[in-house]
Structures are given as C-alpha cells and as structure tokens.
Amino acid sequence: MLIRIGFEIIVECTAPTPLLLALSPHSSQSGRIIGSDRVHTEPDVELREYLDPFGNRRTRLVAPVGQLKLWSDCVVEDDGAPDPFDWNAHQHEIDELPDETLTYLTASRYCEVAELTEQAWALFGDTPPGWARVQAICNWTHNHLTFGYRFGRSNKTALDALQECTGVCRDFAQLAVGLCRAMNIPARYASGYLGDIGVAPSGAGDFSAWLEVYLENRWYTFDARHNTPRIGRVLMVHGRDAADVAMLTSFGNYDLKLFRVWTDEVTGSDEELLDCLEERPDTPALTLAPTGPNEALLS
Template sequence: MLIRFGYDITITCPQPTPLVCLLNSHADRAGDIRAVEQVVTQPSVPNSSYTDLFGNICRRFVAPAGDFSIWGDGTIEDSGLHDPVFADAQEIAVADLPSECLVFLMGSRYCETDRLSQIAWDLFGNMAPGWGRVQAICDFANKRIKFGYMDARSTRTAYEAYEEQIGVCRDYAHLAITLLRCMNIPARYVNGYLGDIGVPILDPQDFSAWIEVYIGGRWMTFDPRNNIPRIGRIVVARGRDAADVPLINSFGPHELKQFRVWTYDVTGLPLPLPPISH
C-alpha cells in the first residue's frame, strides 16, 4: 500500500523568529519512502536539520516577520496491515529492562507518576501482568476521557485529564502513559499521521498522538484514543511526552493562521511530482 502524507502550515510572526519543527517522517521509515518528502517554505528561507536525543528529525528555520508557510508532502510504502496484537506478550521486570527504556518509566512534564501512582495500583495492581493489563489501562483511558476538539488545552497534564475527564488524543496518550509507568511498564509518546484507512471518516485530518509500550521485549503500538488496531500509522516523533515532540517550537511569539494535514491511500495512482512552488 502507498500512502501520501503531508501538511500545509502558516504562522504569523511579529518579528524574525527561530523555529525548530518536528514534521518529517521518522528516520526508521526512510527505507519505505517512495516519493521523497518535499519541504517548501514561503517565503523561501535557509534551513538545516539535526537528530535529537530521541532519534527524531528536527528542522531549523528562521521565520521572517509576517506570514510564513511550511508545506511538506511525501509518499510512503506501508504493509497495509493492522497494528499487531501479541496477547501473550509479557511485561519485563525493571531489573531486566534495557537501560534505554528506564527514562520511559519516570515522570515527565505532562505525566505525573507521583500523583497517579496510588490510583494506578488501586485500579490495576491485582491484574495479571502482561498484554492484557496494558490493554486494560488503554481501555480505562479511552473510557475515562470524553473526546472533543474544543476541549484541547496545551497545558493539560495526565492527572488533570484524569480529573477533568475531557481532552483530545494527546490527553488519552498522557493518561495511559502515566498509568503504565506507575505499574513499572515503559511507555513513550508518539506523534504522527493516522488516516482513515479501513475505518469510517470520523474526524478532520490532523496529526495524531498514540503510545508505544515496551512489552515482550519490544516496543509495541497502543492507541488509547481510538483503542482498536489501525492501518497506516506514520511516526513523526517519539518522546517522553508531548513536550519532547512539538510540531513547531518557536523561540518567540507566533500566531497559527492555517493548519492542514493529509494522509490517504494512493495505491495504484502515479507518484506525485515534486512541487514547483508553494
């Protein structure tokens, strides 16, 4: 299966403003790219890229004063399979975890393990360890939070999502991640593309948040917001929580003027031509 993905974002800055953007597909999918991601800005400005501590591709710009647009587009090959389910996968004891997993057991900006630890153990402490307990935590987050775009708040933490019982995909992810870490199960935040392949079209196209859990000796995908296996995820960035993977990190004020995302199946269609202009 071929999936075309991309974005068209316009911000307005009152003055020249440095930006760091995490918008490229993750480097671990580089071998699946079939039409190289094109990145075009209007006006055209120099840019450079680097890889951060979590392996994410970060692109640097200095946006001029006024409107500044970033447009990206690419095509990737995907298996077309649903997220895998390994119901017999077992949790790994903390003493046996790879060292690089340990950071994903600890509290972070939006994931207050100290505030949710007792709640987690009260809810899930008597459950058998393994895939079933991870799924039960995702089920709980899915039912605890009522989804609504109008309820988005960039500062909402996992504990606040638990208390308020409202939010968007990042809040489902933060709550599930925190409860998992409280149970000594490594969990990390994922930002990326998730289209409506194989499901009814329910929401406007947007970047999505889900989680990866270290279980059975590998990182596995779970999605507390949608809570069913899906087709065609394209990872952009991974981190401890949303603070590590902002789409746009601006070092100065800016206003979002336009935001459009696309991701859809183009199997059997010609690959897109490189853009001539934005």
C-alpha cells in the same frame, strides 16, 4: 500499500521568530518514499536539520516578518497491516529491562507518576501483568476521557486530564503513559500521521498521538484514543511526553493562519504519483488556537 502524507501550515509573525519543528517522518521509517519528506517553506528560508536524542528528525529555521507557509507532501510505502497484537507479550521485571528503557519509567513534564501510582494500582493491580494490563489501562483511559478539540491546551498534564475527564489525543496518550509507568511498565509518547484507512471518515485531517509500550523485548503501539488496531500509522516522533516532541515550538509570538493535514491511500506508478505531488490535495483545514512565546503547538 502506498499512503500520501503531508501538511500545510501557515504562521504569521510580527518579528523574526526562531522555530523548532518536528514535522518529518521518524528516522526509523524504513518503507520506500516517493517524493521528498522534508519540510519546505514559502518563501524560502534557511533550514537546518538534525536528529534529537530520540531519533526524531528536527528542523530549525527563523520565520521572517509576515506569513510563512510550511509544507510537506510525499508518498510512503506501508505494509498495510494493522498495529501488531500479542496478547501473550509479558511484562519485564525492572532488573530485566534494557538500560535505554528506564527513562520511560519515571515522571516527565506532562506525565506525573507519583501522583498517579495509588490510583493506578487500585484500578489495575489485579490485572495480569503484560499485554492484558496495558490493554486494561487503554480501555479505562478510552472510557474515562471525553474527546474534543475544545478540551486541548498546551500545558495540560496527565493528571489534569484524569481530573477533568476530557482531552485531545495527546491527553489520552499521556494519561495512559503515566498509568503504565505507575505500574512499572516502560511507556513513551508518540505521534504522527493516522488517516481513515479501513475506518469511517472522521472529518478534517490532523496529526494523532498514541503511546508505545515495552513488552516482550520490543516496543508495541497502543492507542488509548481510538483503542483499536489501525492501518497506515506513520510515526513522526516519540519521546517521554509531548514536551519532547512538539510539532512546532516558537521562541516568540506568532498567529496560526492555516493548519491542514492529509493521509490518504493512493495507487499508481511512481511517475503518476510524482505528477500527483505537484498539486497539494484540497483537504479541509483544522483551525487551532495560536500559541504564545516559548509555547508549543502540540498534537
């Protein structure tokens, strides 16, 4: 399966403003890519790329005074299979876990653990450990929270989402992550492209957040927001929570003028697809509220 992915973001700054972006497919992306998956700018500015400790591809730049367009557009190859499912995947004892998973057991900026532990064990203590327990957490989170863009804010934590019973996809993911950690299950926050492949159209495109959980010696994808295996998920970033993987972090003020994302299944030869990439698709824009200095635009 071939999937065209991309975005167009326009910001406006009144002074030169350093930006830190997390807007490229993850370094673990193994499928074939047609075109360039790098971030581009109009006008041209100097870009510096690096890998962060989580393997996320980061881009640094200084936005000039005025409007700056950030964009990317390419085609990625996907196996076309839904998210893997293994009801028998077992939960590791703490002393069996690989060292690198231990950081995903403890509290992080947006995922409180101590504050969630009592309720987590009351809700899920009688569920079988392993896949069934994680699925029970996702089922409960999916039913407990009401989704709506008006409920999103950059400083909202898992505990806030729990108490307010509302959120955007990042809040569904972070609450499920916090509840998993409270049950001694390594869990990390992830986000990327997720289109309407195999499901009914859902409106304007956006990036989506989900979680990855360590069971049976590997990381599995769970999605408390949609709560069903999906096709065509393209990982961009993962980390302890949204603070590690903000798609755009600014060190100064900016106004968000345009935000649109596309994720669509496509067909054709490489040459036909490259020709197609010369024009960005006409997709609806999703308008998000602007952020202030040192705040992050989060999925």
